[in-house]
Every structure is written in structure tokens, then in C-alpha cells.
Amino acid sequence: MPGLLMALLLALRNLRRQFRRSLTALLSIGFGVTALLVATGFNEAMFEEFREATIRSQYGHLQITRPGFQERGRSDPWSYLLPAEIALDPTLLPPGSTVSPRLLLNGLVSFAEQTLPFMSEGIDPARDMLDDRALRIEQGRRLAPGDHQQVVLGEGLARQLEVAPGGSVVLLVNTPEGQLGAAEAEVVGVFSSFSQEFDDAALLLPLSLARELAQVEGAHAWLVFLQDTAATDAALGPVRAALPSAAFDVQPWYALAEFYARASVLFEQQLDLVKGIVVFIILLGIGNTMMMSVLERTGEIGTVMALGNTRASVLRGFLLEGALLGLLGAALGLLAALGAGQLLALAAIEMPPPPTFARSYHAALLITPVMVLEVLLIAVLTTTLASFYPAWRASRMEIVEAIRHVR
Structure with a gap:
């Protein structure tokens, strides 16, 4: 342990001696890390908003239906009705969870001279669509x-x-018996969700009115809403175990949200390209910095080995300098990214809706511990790798030739 501490102090001293070159390398690494964190954090914040809106408005964290409903229920919904109530033990779910029914309806809506088809869901207003993440009231x-x-x-x-x-x-809707259900209703609000296609044809009504129109008492789906999306998998197993699979199908949100999954994969591929560019910048900058350091310290390297230091210790010394550059540069980039996140929060910049989305959102950075660890590893491993050839070259020098170089 004392040897490692001494090596770290020596590496820091060498970086300080080459202050201008070290500063240039640090700024290069910091810029790359900042760019990576900003790009990743921006996408993470956008997709968190997209994910939560998708869950709250469409799928719930868990969705309980009849088997086969997800594949065939939209074309024949009345064959997959659930009972009006489901006996689900609340102790199976994390604290603060809610379970709410939904009843699907399709029909015609008329106002004045206009008549248009609609798709609708009957909801329980006391438990469902409660905040702006579910629906934004315009x-x-x-x-x-x-x-x-x-x-x-x-x-x-x-x-x-x-x-x-x-x-x-x-x-106007068709009942399961083929009769016509009709009702007059007051429009109390206009909403926007994340899906423009949904907003163009959707209306929401109280579950009591939906059941009255369709002349049924059941529901097509029971949605489980959790306080924390990360708890989805922990809640999935107990709920599935509590309900007989022959009568109930329990699916998590990520198995139903196909568009979200495709969009996530696309943006992950774009981020991989950004990571590749950052790695290239670091490799190029640090490789050049370390090679110049070796050339300028040739005589010093020869003297150190003449005093009894092994080639392996010289190699480790230069690799340690590279790793420290990566660590310090990553810390600098992290501070810059956190500052950029604070500025974005203060500016409250409203971003235009992405393609197929129906509403704008505020630009933000969501920087998670996993993200920080990832960029830290990228920076340290990349700088260490970039330092390897200069370090190996330094360790292979002939002592006499290296000492002669100082004259």
C-alpha cells in the first residue's frame, strides 16, 4: 500500500511538471466526457418522460387481461371481458400501488354537423389519469x-x-348483443398525450358511463400503477403467482410498449456512435501527450533504470500517469455536465415534440450513478490503453542510450 501511494504521488508530480501538456490532455478528456454525459443524460431524461407518460396513460406498470386479449382483443373485445372486480391481495404490491380497471369502447361521436369514429377507454377518475405525465390537460x-x-x-x-x-x-356504441348504446355527455376538457395518433381519435369517459353505454359490468383490463417503475419486475412475479394463468394474463409495461422499445434501441445505437467518437478523441490526444512525455524524459528514464528500477516499474509508472489523466479528466467532464444540467433546469427550454409525439417537453439532463461509472471506466481504460505503447517504448529503452540522450 505505501508503494502504491508513492507511485501515485510520483505520477501526480510528473503530470504537474508537464503542466501545459497535462492541461491540454485534461481538457480534451473533459470535453469528451462532457459531450458523452450531455448526450446520454439528455436522452435518458427524454426517455424517462416518454416512458412514464406511456405507462401512466396507456399500459400501467402491469396489465391484467384475459389470455389472448393482447393479440385478438382489439378486434373482438367483448370475448375477453374480465369481472367487475379482481381479488388481488394488496400486500403483494409495493406500498402506494393502485389497481384500476379500464373498459375499451369504439363508436361514433357527434357534435353539431360533425360525426367521427372514436376509440375510448372508460376509466376510474379517482385512480387513473391523475397527473400531467398521464395526460396534459390543454x-x-x-x-x-x-x-x-x-x-x-x-x-x-x-x-x-x-x-x-x-x-x-x-x-354511439355497439353493445355485445349488437344493440345500439347512446348517451349525451358534456366535454369538460381537452388533453394531449405523447401519441399524436392517439390524440386524433381518443376520448376518455368515466367507467360508469362506459359500462352504461356498453351495457356490461366488467372491464377489459386491470392496470397496476406502482410508485417506482424500477419495482416492476419485483411486483410481476407475485401478481402472476396469485392469479391463475388459465384465466388471467399479466404483462409488464415493457412487453406491451413496442414503439418505446424500438425508439430506445435506435437512440442507443446513436449513443454508441457518440461513445466511439469520444474514445477516438481520447486515444488520439492521450497517445500524443504520452509519446511527447516519453521523448522529453528519455534521459530521466535512463537514469531511473540505472538506479535499479525495473522495466516493469517504468511501464507501470507511465500507465499510472495515463490512468490518472483519465480519472481527473472524467471528474472535470462530470462537473461540466452537472453544471450544464443545472443551466438547462434554470433555462426551462421547451423542446419541440419528436416525430409522432403530440406535445413538447422541457430539456433536461438525467445523470445516473450507472452513467457516471460507465464514462469513468471509458475515460480511465481509454487513457490507459492510449498510454500503453509510449509506456512500453519507454520501458524498452537501453540504459546507456537513454542516459546519453540527455547530453
Whole structure:
């Protein structure tokens, strides 16, 4: 341990002696690490917002349905009705979890001279769609407990119908027996979600009104909402074990959100390209820095080996200098990225919606411990690798020739 400490102090002293060159290398590493953290943190923040909005508005963290509903339920929904209540022991779920039913409806909505098809979900307003991550209310209000003859419309559907909060629409749906269910409802709000396609055809109504229109008592799905998305897998096993698989199918959100999964893979591939560029910058900068250091310290290297230091110790010394450059540069880049994140939070920059998204979001950086560890390893391993050839060359010098070089 004292030997390692001495080696670290010696490496730091050598970096300080070559201050300008070391500073240039540190700035190069810091710039690369900052770029990587900003790109990764920006995408992480965007996808966290996208993920939570997808979960809260569409799938829940867990979704309980009849077997086969995910594949065939949209075309034949009435064959996959669940009971009005599910006996699920609340102790199976983490504290703060909620379970809420949804009933799917498709039909026609009319306002004035306009009649358009809609897709709808009956929800429990006391337990579902409670915050802006689920739905952002653009006009009016969201559904409230106690509502029955009220609906909220997607922004695109409201625009096509030319209706605003306060107007009344007529809903027409087919019941399971082939009869026609009709009701008049007041529009109390207009919402936007993350899906433009969803907003163009969707309306939400209280579960009581949905059941009255369809003349049924059940639900198509029961959604489990957790406080923490990271607890999804921990909750999945107990819920599946508690419900017979012949009658119930339990799926986690990530098995249902196909578009989110495809988009995540695409952005991960783009980030891999950024990581490759950062590694190249570090390799090029540190390799040049360490090679110049070896050339300038040739006489010193020869003297050190003449005093009894082994070639292996010379090699380790230069590799340690490279690793320290990577560590210090990563720390510098991390501080710069954290500062950029604070500036973004203060600026509250509103970003335009990505393709197929229906609403904007605030730019932010989400820097996680895993992300920090990853860039730290990239910086240290890359600088150590870049230092290897100069270090090996220094360790292979002939002592007499190295000492003669100083004259």
C-alpha cells in the first residue's frame, strides 16, 4: 500500500511538471466526457418522460387481461371481458400501488354537423389519469371522481369536431348483443398525450358511463400503477403467482410498449456512435501527450533504470500517469455536465415534440450513478490503453542510450 501511494504521488508530480501538456490532455478528456454525459443524460431524461407518460396513460406498470386479449382483443373485445372486480391481495404490491380497471369502447361521436369514429377507454377518475405525465390537460379540466356524463377529448379529435369544453357531444356504441348504446355527455376538457395518433381519435369517459353505454359490468383490463417503475419486475412475479394463468394474463409495461422499445434501441445505437467518437478523441490526444512525455524524459528514464528500477516499474509508472489523466479528466467532464444540467433546469427550454409525439417537453439532463461509472471506466481504460505503447517504448529503452540522450 505505501508503494502504491508513492507511485501515485510520483505520477501526480510528473503530470504537474508537464503542466501545459497535462492541461491540454485534461481538457480534451473533459470535453469528451462532457459531450458523452450531455448526450446520454439528455436522452435518458427524454426517455424517462416518454416512458412514464406511456405507462401512466396507456399500459400501467402491469396489465391484467384475459389470455389472448393482447393479440385478438382489439378486434373482438367483448370475448375477453374480465369481472367487475379482481381479488388481488394488496400486500403483494409495493406500498402506494393502485389497481384500476379500464373498459375499451369504439363508436361514433357527434357534435353539431360533425360525426367521427372514436376509440375510448372508460376509466376510474379517482385512480387513473391523475397527473400531467398521464395526460396534459390543454383546455378545461380532467375527469374527477363523481363525474358520470362528462368526457375529455384528445386534442386532435376536439379540433376535428370543432368542440371546446362546455359543449355537448353524442356518443354511439355497439353493445355485445349488437344493440345500439347512446348517451349525451358534456366535454369538460381537452388533453394531449405523447401519441399524436392517439390524440386524433381518443376520448376518455368515466367507467360508469362506459359500462352504461356498453351495457356490461366488467372491464377489459386491470392496470397496476406502482410508485417506482424500477419495482416492476419485483411486483410481476407475485401478481402472476396469485392469479391463475388459465384465466388471467399479466404483462409488464415493457412487453406491451413496442414503439418505446424500438425508439430506445435506435437512440442507443446513436449513443454508441457518440461513445466511439469520444474514445477516438481520447486515444488520439492521450497517445500524443504520452509519446511527447516519453521523448522529453528519455534521459530521466535512463537514469531511473540505472538506479535499479525495473522495466516493469517504468511501464507501470507511465500507465499510472495515463490512468490518472483519465480519472481527473472524467471528474472535470462530470462537473461540466452537472453544471450544464443545472443551466438547462434554470433555462426551462421547451423542446419541440419528436416525430409522432403530440406535445413538447422541457430539456433536461438525467445523470445516473450507472452513467457516471460507465464514462469513468471509458475515460480511465481509454487513457490507459492510449498510454500503453509510449509506456512500453519507454520501458524498452537501453540504459546507456537513454542516459546519453540527455547530453
